[in-house]
Amino acid sequence: MNEFLQFAGQYWWLVFPLFGMTMGAIGTVNKQRELSARRRHREQLELIRMQGGEVAASRPAPAVAAPAAGDDLRRVEAQHDDVTHRWLDYELDVSKLIAYPAMSDGRQPLTAAFLRAKKVADNLRPAAGETPSPERAKEYRDAVTDYEVAFELAERDARRVKAAAFTPDERKRLETAQQLLGVAVDQAASPNERQVAYRRVRQELDGLIWLSDEAVENLEKKVALELPSATPPEPAA
Incomplete structure (x- = not known):
């Protein structure tokens, strides 16, 4: 015991490098453990993903609700019919035509634009029982929107000018x-x-x-x- 104390007293300065070496060894071990834990974690995640993919592959994909497209088409057709009925209120009522003659005058720019938009929407409307492609359905929907906007502009102008022309x-x-x-x-x-x-x-x-x-x-x-x-x-x- 005395010999050890004498050795420690003579070589006390070795404590610092030994301490550094010890801490470095501990840090290396901890780092290896951390890397090993991360590797196991990645492997577990990969295994879970693989198992999930196998389950998804063995299970049929849920069916997508198709009626949404049909419902949208019916809504657009109803919008189309509504604009046409509003126009017919002028076209078939002589009293309204006398009060707002611009609605039947194709020489008026806004009325002419409305009539052109009506023709486009009518031509793009799917036939009864027809299922249009998504591109054709979008084209028809945009045409009906243009048709409605053109009618409202023509109606507003006709009520404003009345018989001014x-x-x-x-x-x-x-x-x-x-x-x-x-x-x-x-x-x-x-x-x-x-x-x-x-x-x-x-x-x-x-x-x-x-x-x-x-x-x-x-x-x-x-x-x-x-x-x-x-x-x-x-x-x-």
Whole structure:
């Protein structure tokens, strides 16, 4: 024991290098353990991924809900029909055509743009029972959006300008036609009064507003309505 103490007293300076060597050895061991732990961790992860892939391969992929595309197509078709019905409210109603003549005037830039957009949307609409490709469906959807926007712009402009594009004499004819139209569809008027008023309406509008065959047919049906029959008196008690 005394010899060891004498040795330690003479060679005390060896403590520092020995301490450094010891700590270095400990650090090396710890580093090796850490690397080994990381390697085992990577191997475990790889094994888990492989097992997961094998399970996924053996299990059929879940079916994708296909009706979503069909639902979208029906929604676009309903949007298409809605715009067309809004347009027909003008096209088939002579009173509205007189009030907003620009809606039937293809010379108006916005009306012409709307009519072109309508033609494009109508041509791209899938036939009944047809399942269009995704590209064709997108093209149709974009066309219907353009159709709706073009209609709203044309309608807004027609309500703004009204009969501003006509001369004072032409506007007077439009006002006369609107008044006569009220008589032509008035069930309180006689059949002869209605027929005379109807003919005058057609004369006043000739050369000013183009009426479609359907609009004329609808107007003639209203003019041809019979006067309501009088209710027979109830028999005396």
